[in-house]
Every structure is written in C-alpha cells, then in structure tokens.
Amino acid sequence: MVDSTKDIHEPVVLDEIDRRLLEVLKSDGRISNAALAEAAGIAPSTAHVRLRSLQDRGVVTGFLTSIDQRSLGLGLQAIVGVTLRPGARQESIVRFSEEVRNLPQVLQVFFLGGTDDFIVHIAVADSSAIREFVVEHLSAQPSVASTRTSVVFDYHRNGVAASFQ
Incomplete structure (x- = not known):
C-alpha cells in the first residue's frame, strides 16, 4: 500500500535488484515469478517480495496488455x-x-x-x-x-x- 502522507513526487530509492526486476518486467509484464527471479539472478521468494514492494511503493502501478x-x-x-x-x-x-x-x-x-x-x-x-x-x-x-x-x-x-x- 502506498503511504498517502508521502509526497508522491518524491523519487523512490531503488537498488540494483529493483532495477534488474524493472528491466525484465519492461519487456515482459506477464513473466512468471520463477522466470523473473532467474532473469534477475535472485531466488523466487526474493523476486516475489521485491515485486510486491515495488507495487506497494507505487513504482509498478499495473500490468498492461499491448494490442496490435x-x-x-x-x-x-x-x-x-x-x-x-x-x-x-x-x-x-x-x-x-x-x-x-x-x-x-x-x-x-x-x-x-x-x-x-x-x-x-x-x-x-x-x-x-x-x-x-x-x-x-x-x-x-x-x-x-x-x-x-x-x-x-x-x-x-x-x-x-x-x-x-
């Protein structure tokens, strides 16, 4: 959940793992947690917790479908x-x-x-x-x-x- 008392324009601090996860998700938002973890070089449980944190902090706001x-x-x-x-x-x-x-x-x-x-x-x-x-x-x-x-x-x-x- 995003903290509503926090300034929404304040940049979120991301570490290298967060950045790797985002890079993978940019190319495939439907990737399985296991494949996301493998691509980022981390354990599946870590990938799950980190992705949830990115969502809670408002960095990942959703997963969109691209239609031709x-x-x-x-x-x-x-x-x-x-x-x-x-x-x-x-x-x-x-x-x-x-x-x-x-x-x-x-x-x-x-x-x-x-x-x-x-x-x-x-x-x-x-x-x-x-x-x-x-x-x-x-x-x-x-x-x-x-x-x-x-x-x-x-x-x-x-x-x-x-x-x-």
Whole structure:
C-alpha cells in the first residue's frame, strides 16, 4: 500500500535488484515469478517480495496488455494536437479531457504546456476515419480553437508512464 502522507513526487530509492526486476518486467509484464527471479539472478521468494514492494511503493502501478491495432482493422494511427479557445480554461480543459479520453478511437491523451493544450493519439481504419474523428469529435467542440493532425508511420515505446493524477 502506498503511504498517502508521502509526497508522491518524491523519487523512490531503488537498488540494483529493483532495477534488474524493472528491466525484465519492461519487456515482459506477464513473466512468471520463477522466470523473473532467474532473469534477475535472485531466488523466487526474493523476486516475489521485491515485486510486491515495488507495487506497494507505487513504482509498478499495473500490468498492461499491448494490442496490435492492425489486427482490429485499425491500421492507421495519428497524433492530433488540439488548442483550446481562451476563456473559462479550467472548465474547458476538464470537459475536453473527460469527453475525449473515452472515445473508442483514442489510445492516449496528453495534457500539455506549450503550443498545443492536448495531444490525442488515435487508431482508426483509414484517412477518412481520421478526418471524421477530427471533425466530429474535436473541431465540433465549442472549446476547440484549432487542431493539427500528423499521421504516425512508425513508433517505438520504451515504457508506459503512469497517469499524473
């Protein structure tokens, strides 16, 4: 269990064993405890206790399933930068985020500081579906001032970041 009195932004101290466990888990979150222990060069009981500690300290926040979007007929991905209109910003930010994050095309939503207020990562079937998504779900919102769409040709993911909330 994470200590709620501790500052969540304070870095957790990790030793070499913790780092080895995390490195193995980054490549295979479904690895058995025995295989994790072997890969890290420690006893299975130690691997179990250490992984539980990493979870309790909030370092490991979950185990995600990676889905090949192409196998679902969603072979085209895009990144859409969204700028909101000035005025009532807090309300617009919260409303936009809540509405967009639950759309089935959305893989990730990033709230930013900078030119764009949000980056929305989507997976769709084709270019007409990108256009439809941007027009119907983004540009149609009164709080949206502009969008910029970039098609993703390829990407590499080193890890998955936990939510900031």
